[in-house]
Amino acid sequence: MNPWRLRLLSQLEALGTVRAVAQxxxxxxxxxxxxxxxxxAETHTQLLERVGRRVRLTSAGLILARRARVILDHMDGVEAELRGFGEEPSGLVRLGAFQSAIHTMAVPAVSWLAHRYPHLDVELLQLEPHESLLALRGGDADIVITTTDFGELPLGPDLDLVQLATDPILLVVPPGHPGAGRGPVDLAAFADEPWAFDMPQSYMANLALRLCRQSRFEPRVVCRFGNYMMALQHVEAGLSVALLPGLAVDRRYRVxxxxxxxxxxxxxxxVIRRGSPPRAAVHVALDALRRNLPSSALGT
Known part of the structure; x- marks a missing residue:
């Protein structure tokens, strides 16, 4: 069986449609x-069946798709062992992380690994929480840094989780704003403010909307940014308020x-895939993430 075709089958199981796999x-x-x-034809087995204008995996196709991920991981592990001759972790590790975890968690870990394991290559990918587990299950990432709160992510027995830290959600306001005091704040007091939101259907956009509605108001969204730095700049300019994760609040901005x-x-x-052969490269990457946590996130 061709490994490339196995990867396409695994991606079909993860992504759901041929069009999504093609993209x-x-x-x-x-x-x-x-x-x-x-x-x-190679397997002499029907792997797909047509349902209307779409195709879906047969029972045999589902079994092979799930076994394919283990097979491909094993091949990656063998390649890594040959490259490093078993002396040190080597090969490619694909690390996915959401926006605010990239500069606070992923980059320090990658820098730490680069100094200690010169034969280990780390490919860093920006993957927001709603994208990360699909990429992990589809084989496009080996480790993802994600969030596992609020019941939005499809976890399952095929995944192993390593808790890294906790991060508070904060209200961010311009300097000199009447609400820029101390102590906890009730969101309802900011019902009439202009709000900066993340992009529609993103993790933080959904969470911010939910929190505002729980406080019995519909936020007046005046801008949407897919970049926290742009949101902080907008708030700093006095044009909006925002709900952001603590890790996303860059101290270079006056907010x-x-x-x-x-x-x-x-x-x-x-998060890593369960059931794959243990890879030293994945293990040292996990260790690097735990060693290089920012002090502000050590709430666990």
């Missing part, structure tokens, strides 16, 4: 379909932060 693999949908048909009267924290977790 992820930078192929046309017809090319993906052709390669999956070749895989069926004030307030804790919420009803505290909300997110649990920051490293």
């Amino acid at each position: 992820a693999a930078n192929l046309s949908p017809s090319s993906v379909s052709q390669q999956l048909a070749v895989l069926e 004030a932060t307030r804790e919420l009267a009803t505290p909300v924290t997110r649990t920051i977790t490293a």
